Amino acid sequence: xxxxxxxxxxxxxxxxxxxxxxxxxxxxxxxxxxxxxxxxxxxxxxxxxxxxxxxxxxxxxxxxxxxxxxxxxxxxxxxxxxxxxxxxxxxxxxxxxxxxxxxxxxxxxxxxxxxxxxxxxxxxxxxxxxxxxxxxxxxxxxxxxxxxxxxxxxxxxxxxxxxxxxxxxxxxxxxxxxxxxxxxxxxxxxxxxxxxxxxxxxxxxxxxxxxxxxxxxxxxxxxxxxxxxxxxxxxxxxxxxxxxxxxxxxxxxxxxxxxxxxxxxxxxxxxxxxxxxxxxxxxxxxxxxxxxxxxxxxxxxxxxxxxxxxxxxxxxxxxxxxxxxxxxxxxxxxxxxxxxxxxxxxxxxxxxxxxxxxxxxxxxxxxxxxxxxxxxxxxxxxxxxxxxxxxxxxxxxx
Amino acid sequence: xxxxxxxxxxxxxxxxxxxxxxxxxxxxxxxxxxxxxxxxxxxxxxxxxxxxxxxxxxxxxxxxxxxxxxxxxxxxxxxxxxxxxxxxxxxxxxxxxxxxxxxxxxxxxxxxxxxxxxxxxxxxxxxxxxxxxxxxxxxxxxxxxxxxxxxxxxxxxxxxxxxxxxxxxxxxxxxxxxxxxxxxxxxxxxxxxxxxxxxxxxxxxxxxxxxxxxxxxxxxxxxxxxxxxxxxxxxxxxxxxxxxxxxxxxxxxxxxxxxxxxxxxxxxxxxxxxxxxxxxxxxxxxxxxxxxxxxxxxxxxxxxxxxxxxxxxxxxxxxxxxxxxxxxxxxxxxxxxxxxxxxxxxxxxxxxxxxxxxxxxxxxxxxxxxxxxxxxxxxxxxxxxxxxxxxxxxxxxx
Numbered sequence: 001x002x003x004x005x006x007x008x009x010x011x012x013x014x015x016x017x018x019x020x021x022x023x024x025x026x027x028x029x030x031x032x033x034x035x036x037x038x039x040x041x042x043x044x045x046x047x048x049x050x051x052x053x054x055x056x057x058x059x060x061x062x063x064x065x066x067x068x069x070x071x072x073x074x075x076x077x078x079x080x081x082x083x084x085x086x087x088x089x090x091x092x093x094x095x096x097x098x099x100x101x102x103x104x105x106x107x108x109x110x111x112x113x114x115x116x117x118x119x120x121x122x123x124x125x126x127x128x129x130x131x132x133x134x135x136x137x138x139x140x141x142x143x144x145x146x147x148x149x150x151x152x153x154x155x156x157x158x159x160x161x162x163x164x165x166x167x168x169x170x171x172x173x174x175x176x177x178x179x180x181x182x183x184x185x186x187x188x189x190x191x192x193x194x195x196x197x198x199x200x201x202x203x204x205x206x207x208x209x210x211x212x213x214x215x216x217x218x219x220x221x222x223x224x225x226x227x228x229x230x231x232x233x234x235x236x237x238x239x240x241x242x243x244x245x246x247x248x249x250x251x252x253x254x255x256x257x258x259x260x261x262x263x264x265x266x267x268x269x270x271x272x273x274x275x276x277x278x279x280x281x282x283x284x285x286x287x288x289x290x291x292x293x294x295x296x297x298x299x300x301x302x303x304x305x306x307x308x309x310x311x312x313x314x315x316x317x318x319x320x321x322x323x324x325x326x327x328x329x330x331x332x333x334x335x336x337x338x339x340x341x342x343x344x345x346x347x348x349x350x351x352x353x354x355x356x357x358x359x360x361x362x363x364x365x366x367x368x369x370x371x372x373x374x375x376x377x378x379x380x381x382x383x384x385x386x387x388x389x390x391x392x393x394x395x396x397x398x
Numbered sequence: 399x400x401x402x403x404x405x406x407x408x409x410x411x412x413x414x415x416x417x418x419x420x421x422x423x424x425x426x427x428x429x430x431x432x433x434x435x436x437x438x439x440x441x442x443x444x445x446x447x448x449x450x451x452x453x454x455x456x457x458x459x460x461x462x463x464x465x466x467x468x469x470x471x472x473x474x475x476x477x478x479x480x481x482x483x484x485x486x487x488x489x490x491x492x493x494x495x496x497x498x499x500x501x502x503x504x505x506x507x508x509x510x511x512x513x514x515x516x517x518x519x520x521x522x523x524x525x526x527x528x529x530x531x532x533x534x535x536x537x538x539x540x541x542x543x544x545x546x547x548x549x550x551x552x553x554x555x556x557x558x559x560x561x562x563x564x565x566x567x568x569x570x571x572x573x574x575x576x577x578x579x580x581x582x583x584x585x586x587x588x589x590x591x592x593x594x595x596x597x598x599x600x601x602x603x604x605x606x607x608x609x610x611x612x613x614x615x616x617x618x619x620x621x622x623x624x625x626x627x628x629x630x631x632x633x634x635x636x637x638x639x640x641x642x643x644x645x646x647x648x649x650x651x652x653x654x655x656x657x658x659x660x661x662x663x664x665x666x667x668x669x670x671x672x673x674x675x676x677x678x679x680x681x682x683x684x685x686x687x688x689x690x691x692x693x694x695x696x697x698x699x700x701x702x703x704x705x706x707x708x709x710x711x712x713x714x715x716x717x718x719x720x721x722x723x724x725x726x727x728x729x730x731x732x733x734x735x736x737x738x739x740x741x742x743x744x745x746x747x748x749x750x751x752x753x754x755x756x757x758x759x760x761x762x763x764x765x766x767x768x769x770x771x772x773x774x775x776x777x778x779x780x781x782x783x784x785x786x787x788x789x790x791x792x793x794x795x796x
Binding site for chain 1: 448449450478481482485515516518519623699700703704706707709713714716721740741746783785787789791792
């Protein structure tokens with residue numbers, strides 16, 4: 001049984017503490033440096049950007065993944081530390097050492113993340129000063145979630161408790177989204193904690209599977225970041241039996257719930273977004289086609305502007321499917337917007353334009369496409385494309 | 399030798415006439431129906447959208463392509479006649495018959511095109527009334543170019559005369575661009591005429607090669623249209639020797655000049671655009687990589703908004719290359735904006751931010767990327783992403 005914890009956060013699972021500090025990395029007087037840590041090391045699962053350009057923190061994390069173990073993560077917002085060469089990698093390692101020294105643990109057990117401007121070096125002096133003054137406690141989760149935000153307008157965090165045959169435990173998480181989200185840069189960062197006792201290999205596999213249908217189905221602007229990072233640390237403090245591939249279905253279901261919440265939150269809080277766009281494709285030949293079609297619609301600038309204007313311009317949806325590469329027979333496609341059928345078997349269906357416009361003004365717009373070709377389905381999440389998105393991104397480095 | 403003709407248009411080559419009429423298809427009092435015709439049939443080359451959703455006019459054209467011969471084209475703006483099923487195809491054929499009857503030629507020699515809203519049926523009565531009142535003449539090229547515009551702000555047309563070993567002839571062209579341009583929908587339409595005598599097979603091959611480096615390297619918004627159409631009719635009226643693969647280099651060069659002009663004009667006049675964005679990639683492993691990298695940068699929403707704001711946020715350019723799928727070693731990449739180096743061997747290069755911001759305010763911004771991996775180069779054209787783009791597309795069907 002899954003229960004959403006009230007006010008849950010990354011420190012809700014046993015043995016986790018967190019804290020944050022306003023270190024003045026880019027802005028003044030705003031939390032921009034955070035640490036989350038467990039009181040003991042445990043198996044750490046991680047997923048990182050597929051962009052060929054990888055930030056120094058991502059390279060530092062990947063180097064640690066061969067051990068599959070971690071105890072803490074330190075993250076800054078304001079500087080991505082990407083396109084910074086060997087000096088950037090040295091700086092990322094130094095950031096890990098600063099946190100390790102502060103926590104009294106091994107630098108190899110400290111993972112590093114960052115988000116912000118590309119092509120600037122880390123202000124290590126400010127980070128050193130910030131780390132030395134940062135205190136971690138069991139109530140620090142909310143501050144941590146705020147410290148990783150850039151243009152996000154809301155913190156994205158939750159925790160759920162799980163009561164299952166494999167014992168009781170909880171999972172907490174915090175994420176940031178906003179821009180350069182496809183996923184790939186403005187950056188998606190996600191930190192997940194659990195006090196369950198989980199086999200390391202299963203932990204990584206479960207995270208990868210869950211990400212396929214959650215984070216990897218979100219698009220804010222089609223651009224991907226050099227910094228995208230998802231980390232999941234299991235410290236075993238809840239003293240459950242060992243959870244692995246044979247008994248891990250409940251754990252994976254709980255992880256799916258956590259990641260679905262964060263993924264939809266990231267989409268709804270995309271840069272400049274006023275609406276969550278949910279695109280469901282049914283009847284695709286296979287999962288790959290269903291996902292590419294759903295993602296292509298959710299990422300289409302023309303669909304996103306139409307949704308912004310509550311304009312029932314459904315032809316743009318069909319055309320986005322048509323260019324997605326998914327197998328389709330245009331004469332078999334059904335399409336509805338917020339449950340109002342607008343196209344059936346490839347032909348327009350009469351509908352009340354006024355009523356549909358009104359419905360499209362809500363802050364959650366659902367597009368449903370049935371290709372009528374096969375058994376596969378997928379859902380992708382995006383947001384509308386607004387004037388505010390242009391305003392934000394026309395002066396990001398300023 | 400190539401000479402750009404003053405005031406050149408689709409009727410500059412010998413034997414071509416054109417005309418247009420305000421038929422009230424979507425808007426009142428605006429040219430929206432056009433016909434261009436030759437006084438004799440000739441080889442017709444054509445390229446059409448690769449979107450799986452193809453408009454009825456595209457299907458009608460493709461049906462005609464097996465003969466490889468044509469004499470005229472009729473086009474309307476305001477209604478794409480796409481997602482309209484068998485009735486749409488019947489309507490497109492009827493539109494061809496109306497033009498053929500008016501011109502006294504065969505319906506199979508009349509190609510059909512359309513651009514505008516998807517999912518609405520053609521107002522055949524208005525088209526019939528318009529065709530009957532439409533007169534064609536040698537001066538009709540300019541009106542034709544205006545009749546195919548939708549949200550375009552400028553007509554896009556030119557003609558060049560060619561003096562070569564294969565004799566003297568001219569090539570004229572008119573195109574529309576604006577939105578749903580990747581290419582693929584708001585629609586790219588292009589009509590090219592020539593009075594050269596050209597072998598039909600060579601005509602098609604040359605057009606396909608030229609389109610690869612011109613129209614297919616333009617992106618306005620990443621969306622592709624069900625209506626994209628390029629038609630090229632050679633009527634032989636200049637009485638040149640037969641131009642084919644063995645003696646066609648000059649012809650292909652002239653065609654490249656025509657299509658490059660139209661492609662850059664389409665990009666510069668993209669929906670809401672205030673700037674032409676020119677992205678050149680050098681040092682790629684092969685042409686395919688060079689093109690995908692250049693296109694990915696030109697299509698990136700984050701790059702386009704940064705250019706709009708004259709913000710030298712070059713990290714976005716590198717990341718767009720990084721997600722393009724092109725082979726790259728981030729530590730070897732050089733990057734410059736309007737000839738100002740900003741990144742060298744993967745590391746930031748100091749530059750005067752004020753001076754670069756000033757330079758980026760011009761209406762033509764050049765991004766140059768050197769991957770330092772191989773011999774291949776490509777150039778892609780796009781435009782900035784502005785508030786006006788959002789405004790236009792949030793209420794397109796209204």
